[in-house]
Amino acid sequence: xxxxxxxxxxxxxxxxxxxxxxxxxxxxxxxxxxxxxxxxxxxxxxxxxxxxxxxxxxxxxxxxxxxxxxxxxxxxxxxxxxxxxxxxxxxxxxxxxxxxxxxxxxxxxxxxxxxxxx
Numbered sequence: 197x198x199x200x201x202x203x204x205x206x207x208x209x210x211x212x213x214x215x216x217x218x219x220x221x222x223x224x225x226x227x228x229x230x231x232x233x234x235x236x237x238x239x240x241x242x243x244x245x246x247x248x249x250x251x252x253x254x255x256x257x258x259x260x261x262x263x264x265x266x267x268x269x270x271x272x273x274x275x276x277x278x279x280x281x282x283x284x285x286x287x288x289x290x291x292x293x294x295x296x297x298x299x300x301x302x303x304x305x306x307x308x309x310x311x312x313x314x
């Protein structure tokens with residue numbers, strides 16, 4: 197993936213981008229981003245929902261260590277929202293998100309995708 201091995205981008209930059217996108221997916225329900233970033237973020241969103249389905253103190257602390265504040269909600273409110281979302285997927289064994297390809301971006305012709313909760 198070109199997103200993962202991009203020259204000049206550090207691992208801390210990649211981690212913060214993914215953490216912010218994960219938080220935005222839960223806050224807004226869907227985000228529009230590049231296809232490679234969407235596929236990478238999808239893995240983390242699915243893991244957080246699986247973790248939230250346990251609903252233990254350890255799971256809550258691990259989720260709080262990943263999610264960030266967004267412009268819409270705080271970290272604590274986002275945790276409550278994630279736990280509500282996890283109840284919705286209680287019987288589902290995976291596949292909590294969907295990546296839909298959109299048109300290419302006009303400026304740099306990059307494939308754009310929509311990452312949304314199913």
